[in-house]
Amino acid sequence: MTQDQDGSLREFVGYNIKRALHLVQTDVAATLAPFSLRMVTWSALSVIRENAGLRQSQLADILAIERPNLVVLIDELERADLISRDRDENDRRAYSLTLTEAGEALYQDALSAMRAHDDRMTQGLTTEERQALISMLRKVEANGKVGGHADGIGSLPTP
């Protein structure tokens, strides 16, 4: 049994996250391809379902996607008749997003496939470990958000 050739990098949480995501994304793509969905369109369906009637800008905020990049994505979902985009009566600038019946049905089918995918990726972890993994990832995410505004790294040397 040989040793890692990237052992120095394996000490960093970020590197391990990157390597894990690469494999996860490949499996997600294969899982969602039969439904003509990608990770991001699947995520959008899920959030729209959970927050029926929300605006595009709210969806962008929730998914941490830039508004311009969301437009083509929404176009795609609307063209596939998975969501409906209705003008908000109170604010005619905004759209109100909801799942169509077809969108709800596809979501349910894809959900089963995605749960199977998640089970594959977390094989060998106990239920508690899996929950701890998610909890720690969310802590990392939260830690990353604080430095973005304040001067968390402002005192770094500039060689």
Place this chain on the structure above:
Amino acid sequence: MTQDQDGSLREFVGYNIKRALHLVQTDVAATLAPFSLRMVTWSALSVIRENAGLRQSQLADILAIERPNLVVLIDELERADLISRDRDENDRRAYSLTLTEAGEALYQDALSAMRAHDDRMTQGLTTEERQALISMLRKVEANGKVGGHADGIGSLPTP
């Protein structure tokens, strides 16, 4: 305190990995910018240092980067005088990659900054939790590798 608006997605390990990586990458970019390094050039430096004399194709394998994409990256590091690219005497098709003195010095400086970055991102985790996080991420990565070859998802319904 309000509830998550992406709660349905938060049940999936992959979504949490993606969201965490997004923040980590932003912090890494800010951390390495003063050294004119990116996450991938930093990774290359680290692996070359750990495996002095390795070939480009080996580096590509270790970092899971396609060979063509590595070329420009190596060009960049060589132009910055951080690595030397010498013809292998036994196999004149191949190059032998090693850190220069300047590369070693920059690596050490960046290493300190990267360790501080990692500490920031894992704030609130105990040493044991941090180690468990890395260990679980590697399990996820390993799980993703098995399905890639065999028919792990070949029997999915095709609606």
Place this chain on the structure above:
DNA sequence: TATTGTTATACTCTATAACTATA
């Protein structure tokens, strides 16, 4: 024939600026 490095290319993801229509 196979492998190393290379070129060219294309596709996705992400990010920013500037516009329009409403408010």
Place this chain on the structure above:
DNA sequence: TATAGTTATAGAGTATAACAATA
């Protein structure tokens, strides 16, 4: 004037095919 959605565009990151030199 500010905001919602849009357009256009540019930069990364990632992927494949095909080539020259060497094995």
